[in-house]
Amino acid sequence: MLFNFTKKCNLVSLKKHMLRLVEIELPVPFSPHFSNTFSVTCNCKKNAVDKTKFPELRTERLILNQPKNSDLKKITEILNSEVYSKNTVNIPSPYTDKSAEFWLRLSEEGFINENQYVFAIRLKNSEEIIGGIDLGIDKRFNKAELGYWIDQRFWNIGYATESVKAVIDFGFKTLNLKRIFATHFDFNTSSGKVMQNAGMKKEGVLLCHTCKNGEYQNHVIYGIINE
Numbered sequence: 001m002l003f004n005f006t007k008k009c010n011l012v013s014l015k016k017h018m019l020r021l022v023e024i025e026l027p028v029p030f031s032p033h034f035s036n037t038f039s040v041t042c043n044c045k046k047n048a049v050d051k052t053k054f055p056e057l058r059t060e061r062l063i064l065n066q067p068k069n070s071d072l073k074k075i076t077e078i079l080n081s082e083v084y085s086k087n088t089v090n091i092p093s094p095y096t097d098k099s100a101e102f103w104l105r106l107s108e109e110g111f112i113n114e115n116q117y118v119f120a121i122r123l124k125n126s127e128e129i130i131g132g133i134d135l136g137i138d139k140r141f142n143k144a145e146l147g148y149w150i151d152q153r154f155w156n157i158g159y160a161t162e163s164v165k166a167v168i169d170f171g172f173k174t175l176n177l178k179r180i181f182a183t184h185f186d187f188n189t190s191s192g193k194v195m196q197n198a199g200m201k202k203e204g205v206l207l208c209h210t211c212k213n214g215e216y217q218n219h220v221i222y223g224i225i226n227e
């Protein structure tokens, strides 16, 4: 929705507009295109997150909650395998303690800024961390992008699918998002299977969308709409 700033207004209404503008997110970067208009966030329902407490999601076999300092060693142990770096845009190789600390900070800051929810995936019985899943929020257009990984010892028993379904449910029911999407490298067929099994629809292929280790990567994109 665009607010036309050239509209005539008296001083009182101008003051009201200025107060409202404080709450409005300006497009980044601020382009000359918007010189006399301001773009506002979608006119959608407020989210219902308790800002004092990191959310905890429970599924049949898993708990999704905040990653902790005590998880650091395990996270490094799991992700320091080429397979994660090879299949994702952002997981580095080698994966060090510093990389895991960075991931923990992302989770803390994302929650505070309400622009990213980074969950640890844990087994319900032992609370051991066996994966991670995150939802990066684009507040301007009320949509979010999903990313995830699972400890290789637990692949192909449905844990990623179970986690993705829980996070989509959280994104739609608690955050009131309109759209959630995810992409996978075109050769990562099992990730595509996870997206399909979680109810997402294939939307297309993004050619040479990113570059990893000097090679351009095609991404398959999946999405789901909150209707």
Ligand SMILES: CC(C)(COP(=O)(O)OP(=O)(O)OC[C@H]1O[C@@H](n2cnc3c(N)ncnc32)[C@H](O)[C@@H]1OP(=O)(O)O)[C@@H](O)C(=O)NCCC(=O)NCCS
Binding pocket: 083, 084, 087, 088, 147, 148, 149, 150, 151, 154, 155, 156, 157, 158, 159, 160, 161, 162, 183, 184, 185, 188, 189, 190, 191, 193, 194, 197
């Ligand atoms: C992708 C990943 C998260 C999947 O986790 P998971 O817990 O094994 O996923 P699930 O068990 O829920 O589902 C895996 C599906 O892929 C299928 N699958 C496994 N290997 C496959 C292959 N080579 N080709 C096609 N499908 C395959 C499984 O059969 C299963 O589908 P099904 O339930 O219909 O039989 C995990 O492999 C991983 O962490 N990979 C490295 C990081 C990564 O790729 N992250 C995603 C980036 S987009």
